Amino acid sequence: MKTILVIEDDPFIRESIGDVLELEGYQVVTAANGAIGVALAFQHLPDLILCDVSMPEMDGFEVLESLQQHPETNTIPFVFLTARTTKADQRQGMNLGADDYLAKPCTVPELLNTISRRFEKRAVVQAKSEKQLENVRLNIAQSLPHELYTPLNGILGFSELLRDYDNLDQAEIQEIGEAIHTSALRLHHLLKNFVLYSKLELIAHHPEQAQFLQIPKVQSAAAIIQATAQQVAQQTGRLLDLQLQTHTNPGIGEVPIGEPYLQKIVEELVDNAFKFSAAQTPVVVEITQDANEFVLRVTNQGRGMTPEQIANIGAYVQFNRKHYEQQGLGLGVIISKRITELCGGSFHIYSIPNQTITVQVRFRGDLLARPLTDPMREWARVQDWQVS
Structure with a gap:
């Protein structure tokens, strides 16, 4: 039986909706205001939330914003039930992550159809996720x-x-x-x-632990990247193919990633570039850092990837395995991507099939000096998460 949480400060509307949904076979939990609604959402983890916008103390937008900040509740389908139907209100709600708007007063068929559509959409998404997991x-x-x-x-x-x-x-x-x-x-x-x-x-699955990947933050990213890239090139016997390009301004702040994890990204991306390019062709490692951004790019000539392969990149997926032997479960790129995104950066692949491929790691300027929460305390706990 699916559970629906109804957050509505008008007792008549709240009870009416509850009665209708119970007759349709849903389990209903009701809340008289936003604060109670947020508490009940965490307690029951409902399958869908219907929420009024105009409520005292904590309005519907604040309810949605609060729930969006937690992984336990940020995927629950959320439908606003409100008399405020201006485009500005709808845009604000959608920007916060609302799934739909239902204007008051609404008919019973409108209410049930809206709920049905949300459940159908979620079922499609879950089916897709399960298929990906099976793959x-x-x-x-x-x-x-x-x-x-x-x-x-x-x-x-x-x-x-x-x-x-x-x-x-x-x-x-x-x-x-x-x-x-x-x-x-x-x-x-x-x-x-x-x-x-x-x-x-x-x-x-526990975003608060992502800061473990950022301890201690890198103070001299360019030096670490250059040393690591040269070490990989030496190990693969292609030191002469490595081209290092650095564009940095002195005095720029730290990068929000721990040194072991930056080294891991560079190791995997540079090793991958050598692995899928011929000897005596260049592998370019470019570092750009200023007050606005930090960017690492690794480019090589060779097989490249198609747009479909880039879109579908994931752990354990290796393309054209029979033609191109790949070592290491295909985890190197996805590990680099995971680390980058968990540290707040972006990870992109640009490729021309059978010509070139560039992997880019980027951190925005507003992240370069972002403080950690009590870093000395966290440093004592970080050892369990270090690359061993």
């Missing part, structure tokens, strides 16, 4: 065994060769040891990404 599960089921077994088989195979060490010379033993080490590093990187992605998903 994620399917990709995990298909990709995880391969990704785990590939480095593991390398370790097992080369270690098996070492059992016959009496017939191996020193150079062969050294070569086998390096191969085992490479496979172990790949497995370690895969498992770290999987654990980190799980942590980011937990944080995404």
Whole structure:
């Protein structure tokens, strides 16, 4: 049985709507004012909220704004029930996140049709979300065994060769040891990404923990990015292909992201750029920072992505897997995107298929010096969320 919360200060209207909805088989919770309505919304987590606009103390706009600030209630369908039907009022409500307006007085069919439409729309959205979740599960089921077994088989195979060490010379033993080490590093990187992605998903469901990703804030982003990019280029044997471009003004404030997480973004994006571009083609890492914004761009030549692939990018999704072998569950880009957005930034991919691809991370100027809530206290708790 679906639950509907009715917030209305007029007792006659409130009781009338409640009676109609109960006759239609809904469970009804009523509130005589906005403050009580907000409390009941958190208590019952209704399937839909009908709310008057003009109420004393806390009006409907304030109710909606309050509920929109919390993940438990910001997805509940919200319908304004009001005599204020000017375009300005409707625009204000829609800007705050209202789903619909119902003008008073309304007929019973109008009320029921509006509610029915909201439930139908939510069902469509939920079905789409469930399909996406099923796709994620399917990709995990298909990709995880391969990704785990590939480095593991390398370790097992080369270690098996070492059992016959009496017939191996020193150079062969050294070569086998390096191969085992490479496979172990790949497995370690895969498992770290999987654990980190799980942590980011937990944080995404508890937004107040996003500040853990920002401790301590980066003081010298350009230096960290340059050093990290050079390290990745060195590891991939393409140091000469790396091009660093820096456009910064001295004295600019900190960037709202913790150093380990900025390093992680750079590692994944630069590694991805080298992975999907040919040797002796440039990988450009561009840093722009002034009072208005901080921007990191990583550009490479190669396969690129289609608009559909960019729109559908998600964890565990790897495009053209049979043609392009990709390591690491495809988590690198989505981890970078997740970290950026949880820290308040924007993440965009611009691509010309089979030519170039640019990944951009951007933070607006008003975020560059945003204070944390009691940062010294949070620093003591942040260790559980650091990249390990």
